Amino acid sequence: MKSKKDITETKYFTFAKPPEQMLLESGKKLGPITIAYETYGTLNKDKSNAILVTHALTGDAHAAGFHEGDKKPGWWNEMIGPGKAFDTEKYYVICSNVIGGCKGSTGPLSINPETGKHYGLDFPLITIEDMVKAQKHLVNRLGIKKLLSVSGGSMGGMQVLQWIALFPDNVISAIPIATALKHSPQQIALNEVGRQAIISDPKWMKGKYYSFGQPEKGLAIARMLGHITYMSNESMEKKFSRNLKNDSFNFSFIPEFEVEGYLHYKGNNFVKRFDANSYLYITKAIDYFDLSNPNKIINGDKIDIKFMVISFTSDWLYPPSQSRQLVRVLKQKGIDVSYCEINSKYGHDAFLIEFDEQTNLIKNFLKKVIHERKDK
Amino acid sequence: MKSKKDITETKYFTFAKPPEQMLLESGKKLGPITIAYETYGTLNKDKSNAILVTHALTGDAHAAGFHEGDKKPGWWNEMIGPGKAFDTEKYYVICSNVIGGCKGSTGPLSINPETGKHYGLDFPLITIEDMVKAQKHLVNRLGIKKLLSVSGGSMGGMQVLQWIALFPDNVISAIPIATALKHSPQQIALNEVGRQAIISDPKWMKGKYYSFGQPEKGLAIARMLGHITYMSNESMEKKFSRNLKNDSFNFSFIPEFEVEGYLHYKGNNFVKRFDANSYLYITKAIDYFDLSNPNKIINGDKIDIKFMVISFTSDWLYPPSQSRQLVRVLKQKGIDVSYCEINSKYGHDAFLIEFDEQTNLIKNFLKKVIHERKDK
Numbered sequence: 001m002k003s004k005k006d007i008t009e010t011k012y013f014t015f016a017k018p019p020e021q022m023l024l025e026s027g028k029k030l031g032p033i034t035i036a037y038e039t040y041g042t043l044n045k046d047k048s049n050a051i052l053v054t055h056a057l058t059g060d061a062h063a064a065g066f067h068e069g070d071k072k073p074g075w076w077n078e079m080i081g082p083g084k085a086f087d088t089e090k091y092y093v094i095c096s097n098v099i100g101g102c103k104g105s106t107g108p109l110s111i112n113p114e115t116g117k118h119y120g121l122d123f124p125l126i127t128i129e130d131m132v133k134a135q136k137h138l139v140n141r142l143g144i145k146k147l148l149s150v151s152g153g154s155m156g157g158m159q160v161l162q163w164i165a166l167f168p169d170n171v172i173s174a175i176p177i178a179t180a181l182k183h184s185p186q187q188i189a190l191n192e193v194g195r196q197a198i199i200s201d202p203k204w205m206k207g208k209y210y211s212f213g214q215p216e217k218g219l220a221i222a223r224m225l226g227h228i229t230y231m232s233n234e235s236m237e238k239k240f241s242r243n244l245k246n247d248s249f250n251f252s253f254i255p256e257f258e259v260e261g262y263l264h265y266k267g268n269n270f271v272k273r274f275d276a277n278s279y280l281y282i283t284k285a286i287d288y289f290d291l292s293n294p295n296k297i298i299n300g301d302k303i304d305i306k307f308m309v310i311s312f313t314s315d316w317l318y319p320p321s322q323s324r325q326l327v328r329v330l331k332q333k334g335i336d337v338s339y340c341e342i343n344s345k346y347g348h349d350a351f352l353i354e355f356d357e358q359t360n361l362i363k364n365f366l367k368k369v370i371h372e373r374k375d376k
Numbered sequence: 377m378k379s380k381k382d383i384t385e386t387k388y389f390t391f392a393k394p395p396e397q398m399l400l401e402s403g404k405k406l407g408p409i410t411i412a413y414e415t416y417g418t419l420n421k422d423k424s425n426a427i428l429v430t431h432a433l434t435g436d437a438h439a440a441g442f443h444e445g446d447k448k449p450g451w452w453n454e455m456i457g458p459g460k461a462f463d464t465e466k467y468y469v470i471c472s473n474v475i476g477g478c479k480g481s482t483g484p485l486s487i488n489p490e491t492g493k494h495y496g497l498d499f500p501l502i503t504i505e506d507m508v509k510a511q512k513h514l515v516n517r518l519g520i521k522k523l524l525s526v527s528g529g530s531m532g533g534m535q536v537l538q539w540i541a542l543f544p545d546n547v548i549s550a551i552p553i554a555t556a557l558k559h560s561p562q563q564i565a566l567n568e569v570g571r572q573a574i575i576s577d578p579k580w581m582k583g584k585y586y587s588f589g590q591p592e593k594g595l596a597i598a599r600m601l602g603h604i605t606y607m608s609n610e611s612m613e614k615k616f617s618r619n620l621k622n623d624s625f626n627f628s629f630i631p632e633f634e635v636e637g638y639l640h641y642k643g644n645n646f647v648k649r650f651d652a653n654s655y656l657y658i659t660k661a662i663d664y665f666d667l668s669n670p671n672k673i674i675n676g677d678k679i680d681i682k683f684m685v686i687s688f689t690s691d692w693l694y695p696p697s698q699s700r701q702l703v704r705v706l707k708q709k710g711i712d713v714s715y716c717e718i719n720s721k722y723g724h725d726a727f728l729i730e731f732d733e734q735t736n737l738i739k740n741f742l743k744k745v746i747h748e749r750k751d752k
Contacts, residue, residue, distance in 0.1 A: 026625070026627040028627075121629075124627070125627040125628065182618065183618075184609060184612070184613060184618075185612040185613060185615075185616040185617060185618065185633065185634075185635040186604060186607075186609045186612045186613075186635075188618070188633050188635055188636065189600075189603075189604045189612065189635050189636070189639055190604060192600070192631065192633075192635075192636045192639060193597060193600050193601045193604065193639070195629065196593075196596075196597050196600065196640075197573060197576075197597055199629065200573075200577070200593035200594070200597060201576070202578055217572075217576035218576070220572075220576075221569060221572050221573055221576060221597075224565075224568070224569050224572065225569045225601065227565075228562060228565045228566060228569065231562075233560060233562045236560070236561040236562045236565065237560060237561060237562075239561075240561040241561060242558065242559075242560075242561065242564070242666060249402070249664065251402040251404075251500070251501040252501065253497075253571065253575065253656060253660070255568065257561065257564050257568075257663070258561075259561040259562075259564055259565050259568075260564065260565070260568045263565055263568060263569070280629060284629070287633070288625065290618060316692075
């Protein structure tokens with residue numbers, strides 16, 4: 001049974017109220033902006049033990065513990081808590097939902113105060129830079145000048161890199177996991193297929209579907225494709241092989257293989273919990289992401305940030321080659337970086353599955369970061 | 377300028393007229409069956425120089441030369457012709473459109489003689505075995521007892537393997553290219569996403585769209601996804617990188633990157649030339665394909681067929697590991713097989729691009745096949 005202290009809840013912080021709206025990378029302005037966030041552990045007196053955890057495409061602020069009445073914990077619960085990788089007996093862990101999202105932070109699903117209706121496509125396109133700038137407002141609000149670390153996988157890793165590019169003086173260490181310095185054309189192409197599945201669904205109605213229900217079919221197809229890229233060939237082989245749902249082929253277009261049934265199930269579940277417009281906005285933000293110019297990510301000479309880069313051998317969505325490229329760029333800029341390629345069969349999903357090795361690496365890394373800090 | 381002799385034309389052969397219908401693997405019967413086919417070169421007197429070339433998912437019988445008035449030649453024109461890999465001065469080359477297709481052979485687009493309407497979903501589901509059994513009728517009709525070789529890439533390679541499994545006494549040599557002994561769960565999953573894009577398009581209307589026009593959006597999405605799997609990461613990087621269609625981001629959901637524009641172009645062009653129902657039927661046939669049991673592909677002890685297996689290093693749809701698996705199975709059954717992994721950056725498309733090395737390999741292989749035959 002879970003104890004009382006495992007119960008966590010989402011909090012909200014609103015800023016950029018007109019006329020103080022936030023300027024976005026596109027040149028447009030957005031405000032008011034609400035950020036949904038959770039915190040775990042206790043901020044120490046000198047506010048030096050804060051770690052920001054950043055989520056992936058469909059994640060949210062609920063990274064750890066259980067919401068009242070929930071059976072499932074937050075998305076990185078195995079990594080955040082007493083004695084865990086991000087040890088809440090030592091650290092104050094923050095996780096916030098990105099802007100553009102649909103889990104409490106301002107996004108296309110939110111009510112546009114100018115019209116009193118859901119933003120839909122009136123929501124301006126956002127970038128990873130915009131997401132991180134909004135997060136910075138939250139970190140400021142919590143009174144934290146320097147984050148001990150920023151860590152996240154996939155799009156979370158892009159936010160980590162963007163933090164370094166934008167706010168190098170406010171971060172002590174960085175742990176980007178299963179991520180890339182830029183989205184490649186193949187990665188953009190896969191996102192575009194997902195977007196077109198949504199946009200082509202007549203129920204999308206140019207984003208004005210909120211009174212009528214989601215473009216469920218399109219969104220489910222986007223998720224099915226996503227799921228294929230999150231798993232590896234090997235993990236699919238192990239989980240499904242060519243197993244059939246029934247004893248033999250039924251020779252129809254109803255899913256016959258277990259792998260098909262699984263994708264349908266995942267797609268259909270996803271539409272219950274995620275907003276189709278948010279899927280469009282966030283995948284665009286990922287596609288725009290490009291810090292491959294070494295002077296963009298490391299903007300200055302005296303940057304004293306320790307990095308640990310983690311990738312997974314069977315990840316073909318953000319393959320180890322992209323992490324090695326990141327390491328190369330950091331090394332060339334004289335940054336202190338260690339690199340770990342974890343041997344895993346779980347593909348991109350590994351950052352949400354391979355807890356033991358990640359825990360070990362991150363614990364030791366954070367210990368070293370604190371130790372070196374005390375020496376100074 | 378192309379000479380007169382380059383002009384080729386599609387011919388038609390009809391069999392299995394009721395009550396002599398063909399029994400399908402599903403247990404259903406199909407007939408009459410028309411096979412669209414082309415031939416190049418001249419059949420010699422003892423009918424010993426015939427080579428069957430088999431096409432991929434969206435291919436057709438028009439493998440070589442130009443149709444009257446056309447600017448583009450057949451899909452494997454660089455490989456078939458005088459002095460080419462399949463040298464039409466030496467060999468009689470046959471290519472036929474698979475059943476289930478939409479390029480002249482009987483498929484869901486054909487008129488169902490029982491109703492006078494397009495088959496649509498009344499067309500029975502077919503398998504690679506059914507395709508090959510239908511081809512065998514054509515080969516019989518042409519009076520050929522033994523094919524000197526059967527060769528094709530991708531689904532064409534599956535047909536090659538199926539020929540060996542079904543008709544080992546009627547084939548002297550086999551050249552499966554960029555193919556697999558079975559469709560893996562990942563490959564099935566990718567096909568299912570394409571199918572769902574079509575099926576979810578309201579214009580699909582359970583396959584009864586023929587009077588109203590194609591489910592264009594769904595079919596285009598299926599093709600876009602297909603295209604990503606035909607190219608490699610490297611070839612996409614080289615062709616598109618992160619180049620924009622305009623000078624800067626327009627921050628909208630209109631395609632901004634060149635790779636997106638290219639996929640839209642390919643998708644939109646595809647719907648003009650391919651039937652959505654055929655896409656469903658043929659991808660299902662591919663998913664059903666499984667000759668991974670060594671006793672299925674080599675059914676007997678005294679099989680005297682020479683194999684050359686070809687794969688391409690950057691092919692991630694049918695990766696070299698699947699070709700090596702095929703070679704392993706053949707070797708275990710005592711089959712004479714040589715294996716060539718061609719170094720290419722073009723991904724799965726390489727079998728339609730890397731002509732020089734394929735030509736060299738195939739020419740030498742066929743020379744050796746004929747030489748050994750004369751020794752006997």
